[in-house]
Amino acid sequence: MTLPFASLRRFHFNFPQRIAAAFLVLFLIQGFWITGHQTLSDRDYQYARCGRETWEKPSPLAGYYTSCGNIHDGILAYRVAGLPLTINLLLQRGLDSFRKPEDRVVQASSGQGSAGLSIWELRHQMTHVLLLLRLPFLFCGCVLGAGLWWVTRRLYGNLGGYVALALYCFSPSVLRACVSPNPDIFAALGVYGGIYTCIGVAHAMQGPRRKWRPRIILLTVLFGIAAAAHIAALPVTALLGLVLMIWIAEGRRSQLLPVVLLASAGALVLLFACYGFSPDAFSYVFRSAAGFLSVSLVPARRFFSTFSNVGVIVASAASALLYLGARRSRYFGNTAPLLCFLTLIPLITTGVQSTPWLWSLPFLLTFVGGVFADAFESRRGRIFMVAAACLVALQIIVCILTLPTLV
Secondary structure, three states: OOOOOOEEOOEEOOHHHHHHHHHHHHHHHHHHHHHHOOOOOHHHHHHHHHHHHHHHOOOOOOOOOEOOEOOOOOHHHHHHHHHHHHHHHHHHHHHHOOOOHHHOOOOOOOOOOHHHOOHHHHHHHOOOHHHHHHHHHHHHHHHHHHHHHHHHHHHHOHHHHHHHHHHHHOOHHHHHHHOOOOOHHHHHHHHHHHHHHHHHHHHHOOOOHHHHHHHHHHHHHHHHHHHHHOOOHHHHHHHHHHHHHHHHOOOOHHHHHHHHHHHHHHHHHHHHHHOOOOHHHHHHHHHOOOOOEEEOOHHHHHHHOOHHHHHHHHHHHHHHHHHHHOHHHOOHHHHHHHHHHHHHOOEEEOOOOOOOHHHHHHHHHHHHHHHHHHHHOOOOHHHHHHHHHHHHHHHHHHHHHHHHHHO
16 A cells, blocks of 8 residues: 555655665664763864864864864865754754843853854753764765665665665674764765766766756765765776776767766855865865775675674675576676675775775675565575575674664
8 A cells, every 4th residue: 555645756656666765764863872972082072173164163173174284185084973952052042032141041151152162061061062063974874775675776676675675684793883073974975976876977978968968966965975085985886886987888889978067066066165265275185195995805804704794794605606606696786796896895095094995895895786686586586585684683783782882
């Protein structure tokens, strides 16, 4: 039965979408539980202070964009961390106009503006500071999960989407990235969304031109998210996306490079806007070592030797064996995420502290969902369904047991 208002044009919120929404709600519940047991750290103070400065324009140190310096390790993370605090502070100051002086929430000193209040002072005057800091990152994690569901369901059907989304929502690695201010979850969203939007643009170029523009605009936005989260994510996303576009775009290959370059140029404009159109702060991104990348097997060894990822590890090993052993699994829909995962997992940043291997995780889960979806349609489909359910259950149990260690 379809609920009233369950369909809005092309969007449907029927049973499969409700199952996906339930997984994402469980993901949020885990994130809120972890947040509720955390305390403000030095890293939180840094992101809160400098994030607010990007919005409230205080008087930073002479020659620097903020008191943290010219931010080069992901301006987007600072922006989104500071935005809820700035909005909440402005709201409370507005409501204070209708309160008695002794009941006002923001007790600023004489002549002191909202930007002058430190996060240390705000923690006593405003509630839920820690939650406000984490909400944008939890929201980004939900958006990435929704994107993973949309891609896998569209490519592999409901069951493949369920497997990928369940493993994602109960991944301690993803939860850890969403309950602490950092740019990597936004970079993962930009890289994953950017590459699959490149594939969507390549498919759209086989049709009428009127369908190109919205996809190219979306591609520009996702490239901008990748660039603002981590400058090295932009060339990686653009190159991988271009390779996959060339693979599938027949008869339009001469137009692919201009499209990718246009989206990349638009992404740099969005990055410039994130720096408040400050040429000096923007130029420091390219004068620093933020974009330096190297290759190492350490991230892969660390990920595949972590017990909290045991469900994902076993599912990945089974998927690799099925991919190599079953010809029906070796097609573009499965090969593309596998190639992206193998390209991204060994990357390390040498100039700033970051975890590029997290960018590869959605591609691994996409590959797992695709291969298992093919196995579900084989003669032994029921056996593979039971095996997939057991692996998902194993990952859920391990994740729940691991939650206290993420605090």
